[in-house]
Amino acid sequence: MKYVFLFEWNFVDMERINELWIEVLKERESGSDRWPKILFEPHYFEADIGKKSRDMRGFFIFETEDPVHLLNERMQFVPYMDVNFIPITPNRFISEQWLATKKEVFRPFLKKE
Numbered sequence: 764m765k766y767v768f769l770f771e772w773n774f775v776d777m778e779r780i781n782e783l784w785i786e787v788l789k790e791r792e793s794g795s796d797r798w799p800k801i802l803f804e805p806h807y808f809e810a811d812i813g814k815k816s817r818d819m820r821g822f823f824i825f826e827t828e829d830p831v832h833l834l835n836e837r838m839q840f841v842p843y844m845d846v847n848f849i850p851i852t853p854n855r856f857i858s859e860q861w862l863a864t865k866k867e868v869f870r871p872f873l874k875k876e
Contacts, residue, residue, distance in 0.1 A: 765802065765826045767849040768836060774818035776843045783839055797835050799827035824851070 772780055791798050803824035827833070837846050 764828060765824060765851045766799075766833070767822055767824055767851055769820075769822050769847045769849065770840070770844050771820050771846075772818070772840075772844045777819070780840065780843055783843070787839055797832070799825035799829075799832040799836065801825050 787798060791801075801823060805821050805823040807819060807821040809820075825832075825836075833848055836848075840846060
């Protein structure tokens with residue numbers, strides 16, 4: 764499954780966040796299986812999303828089938844970062860599933876040919 768990993772942190776924690784991120788990158792490069800596969804590298808953005816106490820915001824996209832990967836990502840940066848995982852699904856898949864479900868649900872009401 765693919766996830767958007769959203770993160771926010773206070774700029775005063777930047778040095779510690781960078782140290783932790785470098786640790787994760789070194790582990791990933793060594794072939795560790797503790798981490799999800801990154802599909803879209805971290806990006807930062809400017810937006811007022813209602814939390815005035817945080818200065819930095821960003822996201823990246825990763826893929827995993829192992830829920831332990833989600834825990835590892837979260838625990839690596841606690842208490843320095845607020846993080847959220849949002850599962851994402853291709854629109855094509857949702858459309859196909861909706862159409863299949865619709866056919867089954869509405870089959871009794873469809874005209875017989």
